[in-house]
Amino acid sequence: MKSRVALMSLSGFLIVGMANAAGEVCTAKISDIENQIRQAREQHNDNRVQGLETALQQTRANCSEAGEQAKLEQRRADANAEVAEAQRDVSKAQRTLDQAKSEGRSAKKIADRQQKLDKAQRKLSERKAELKALGSM
Known part of the structure; x- marks a missing residue:
């Protein structure tokens, strides 16, 4: 479980890192959070889903290229x-x-x-x- 969370975090950093080069940072952040929400739902981790949905809303509201x-x-x-x-x-x-x-x-x-x-x-x-x-x- 811990290694899966670490892998998800690492993949998030890689996505954002690659997006920096392409200039699509906000899109990558949103995509990463959506992926984490899907994974949290698969694991029936409702608290994590709630936190990630809040993060997704804030990212959509505040992130600008x-x-x-x-x-x-x-x-x-x-x-x-x-x-x-x-x-x-x-x-x-x-x-x-x-x-x-x-x-x-x-x-x-x-x-x-x-x-x-x-x-x-x-x-x-x-x-x-x-x-x-x-x-x-």
């Missing part, structure tokens, strides 16, 4: 800002490492600086992946 597109654009802008910040962190870490090497710092200091650079590069890669998942780059 323009609103969903605006949310997506804001997430993209936020992700772009995070990528830019991560790039600055990588540049700073690289400068610090280069400076430590040129000044002949101890091997421990250089290793510490290298670890900071590696961490900054991983963070940058993660931020770029998040941005790519939002359909931008």
